[in-house]
Amino acid sequence: MRLDQTRVRKTVRAKAGAEEGTTEEDGFEKRLAALKGKTRPGEGAKAAKRKAKKDKGSVESIYDFSNEVVYYEGGPSTGDVATNVALGFTLVWLPLTLASIGRKLYLKYKITDKRINVISESPFAQSEEDIVYENIADVVTVGRGVGLWGDMVITCKDGKKVELRSLDKFLEIKAYILDKVEKAEAANEEGKSKGF
Numbered sequence: 001m002r003l004d005q006t007r008v009r010k011t012v013r014a015k016a017g018a019e020e021g022t023t024e025e026d027g028f029e030k031r032l033a034a035l036k037g038k039t040r041p042g043e044g045a046k047a048a049k050r051k052a053k054k055d056k057g058s059v060e061s062i063y064d065f066s067n068e069v070v071y072y073e074g075g076p077s078t079g080d081v082a083t084n085v086a087l088g089f090t091l092v093w094l095p096l097t098l099a100s101i102g103r104k105l106y107l108k109y110k111i112t113d114k115r116i117n118v119i120s121e122s123p124f125a126q127s128e129e130d131i132v133y134e135n136i137a138d139v140v141t142v143g144r145g146v147g148l149w150g151d152m153v154i155t156c157k158d159g160k161k162v163e164l165r166s167l168d169k170f171l172e173i174k175a176y177i178l179d180k181v182e183k184a185e186a187a188n189e190e191g192k193s194k195g196f
Contacts, residue, residue, distance in 0.1 A: 068112040076166035077104045077149035134184040141174045
């Protein structure tokens with residue numbers, strides 16, 4: 001009989017605590033809600049800092065791309081597609097084959113005397129990216145296909161990286177871009193030294 005009384009007392013205490021809102025489970029729910037916060041993804045403190053840094057560091061410049069002279073215009077290398085299709089008959093190479101066919105169909109590169117333009121016209125996402133020579137920090141190339149074509153990564157001064165995959169004449173294009181970057185930096189230095 002004594003055992004039953006203790007069980008009843010414990011049950012009553014737990015129910016009394018639940019009515020007052022002081023149970024451990026209730027406190028846990030409050031702490032969990034505080035940790036989750038009321039912000040949606042991308043609107044928290046980190047996102048606010050990122051946005052402030054981006055707004056502070058970037059001043060949109062207006063560039064005039066009229067009368068530009070085209071140095072190179074085209075898509076990825078045909079040799080890249082041919083090699084990947086030839087190796088695509090092995091099931092292991094099939095994803096790389098599909099990726100190279102997609103690049104050939106949907107990517108277009110245009111390199112002029114004023115900018116580098118990368119256009120993606122895939123059915124899933126269309127985008128166009130312009131890189132002005134004065135914003136380029138570094139250009140890195142890697143030869144592929146026994147050096148007949150290569151990949152290029154352009155690093156901008158704001159840290160953004162743009163890939164140009166399977167370029168024909170990639171070494172000539174790299175030299176052209178680096179020459180234009182040097183000229184743009186020289187023009188910026190000359191403009192700064194003149195003063196007002």
